[in-house]
Amino acid sequence: MSDAELSSPASENGTGVPAEHTAELLIITGMSGAGRSTAADALEDHGWYVVDNIPPKMLNMLTEIVSHAGPAIPKLAAVVDLRSKGLSANILESLGNLSASGVKYQVLFLDAGDDVLVRRFEQGRRPHPLQGGGRILDGITAERELLKDLRAKADIVLDTSRLNVHGLANEVVELFTESGPVVLRLNVMSFGFKYGLPVDANYVADVRFLPNPHWIPELRPHTGQDADVRDYVLAAPGAEEFLELYVKALEPVLSGYRRENKHYATIAVGCTGGKHRSVAMAEQISRRLAQLPKVTVTTSHRDLGRE
Structure with missing residues (x-):
């Protein structure tokens, strides 16, 4: 295709991007130690063109370049993190510019519990990029404050606390198939309130209004996956x-999620310990949601097996 054809009104949609091909853009960001590199590697293994450590202000330029490349690079993933200078000042502005330019994108925000992040940094024997002369936890706290607005605007928040490298890679691959994200993927998660709220929950249901099987001696050893409970x-x-x-x-x-192009949500169902009531009710909610059109449902039990 000639330069004249690229710039002709018939071949553009007014944004500088050829009308016949628009790159699919995924922005990978989140907490240091939460698994951004693992997610990027998994996408790259499945046909995505991945750019690591890109300055936020270059996102629009990169999208236009890849769009002109045509179907050879249909899917672009850009990792944006603390290594990118001016992240806090520029990322939200850059996302607004992308939207104004008609570029369709999603933001994947990877998160994990503070204790998990501390352990990962300690195991890797490396400092947190923001801890300075303080503790690892000081750096994590500063990073959470820096990224809180970006996390709030993310399309997908994925908690990697209980995932190893292979588990995270599988989650990312399931989220982003050959044709892009699934229509709407739901994870119904049971949990125990005494262990804290799931950080990636979009909705939380409290089923502690139901009688607790824990107080029935013959039911106490069983779980909500057992027929008697x-x-x-x-x-x-x-x-x-x-x-x-x-x-x-x-x-x-x-x-509404489908209309807004939101493809992933976590519905958390909680009881006291995450063993009986929440497990049974999460299983039932999953079965009913799975009957709805254009929805895929998985069920997970965060605290099942804890004492």
Whole structure:
């Protein structure tokens, strides 16, 4: 294609990007130690063109260059992190410029618990880039403050606390298939309130209003995945009504996600310890959500197995 054809009105959409091909852009960011490099490597292994440590102000330029490359580079992932100078001042401005230019993009924000991040830095025997002369935790706290606005605007927040390298790679590959992100992927996660809220939850349901099987001696050793506990929980007053109304209330939310091009959400279901009620109810919510159109559902139990 000639330079004249590239710049002709018939071949552009007014943004400097050829109308016949628009690159798919994914911005990978998040906490240091949360797995950005692992996510980038997994995408690169599945056909994405990955650029690491790119200054935020170059995102629009890079997208235009890759778009002109045509179908040879259909999917672009850019890793933006603390190594990029002026991250806090420039990233939100750059995202706004991308939107104004008509560039479609998603932001994947990788996160993990402070204790997990500290352990990862200690195991790697390296300092946090922001800790200076202080502790690793001081650097993590400063980074969270720096990235809080970006995290709030992310399309996908993925908690990697309980994932190893292979588990994270698999999560990223499942999120981004050959044709791009799935229509709408839901993870219904049970958890125990006494272990803290899941950091990546979009919605949190509290099922502690149901009778606790923990106080039934013959049920205490079992979990919500066992038939006797499940039947006990579902037979409790209000359980079936809650399931029906909660899933019904989520339907317009999920439709809105699809309209807004949001492809991933975590629905957390909590009880006291994350062993009985939340597990049984999360399984039931998953089954009902899986019957909705254009939705794929996975179920995870964050705290199952803890004492």
